[in-house]
Amino acid sequence: MRELEGAWTVDGLVADGDVSPLPAGVKATISFEEGRIHVHGGCNSGSADGCEVDGRTITFGPLVSTLMLCGPDEMAVEHAVFTVLGRGEVTYRVDGEAVTLTNAEGAGLRLRR
Structure with a gap:
């Protein structure tokens, strides 16, 4: 988790x-x-607790947002995030x-510091 700690900016949306x-x-x-995790999706903000890394998988609790x-x-953009x-x-x-985050359906986000 250490390599991910801190703030990242979403600079790309990944599809196919x-x-x-x-x-x-x-x-x-x-x-x-x-x-x-703390998220600002372009309009609304949210967070989720229980963030754990296992290998190259990140699992976290339910995401709650405004x-x-x-x-x-x-x-x-918010919908994609x-x-x-x-x-x-x-x-x-x-x-x-x-860093690229990808969900099980193949949708993803590219992040940069």
Whole structure:
């Protein structure tokens, strides 16, 4: 978990192996802190407890978030972020300065410090 600790910015959405950048002006972040994740999905914020790493799999408890409505770009990014994290388990791959989180359905997020 140590290599993941701290704040990360989502700089790409992964679908079918392709990475798409976030729309201009939309910012999403994920922070890993002492067994917990904090998420800002582009509009709403949330968190989950019980974050554990086993090999290259991260498992965490239910993700709880605020429920504000934002513009279409922010909501599209938020939907992608919460879809990836919403199952409570992702695999991760470190590639230089980037980390890719992927859920069981193959949807993913590329993160950078």
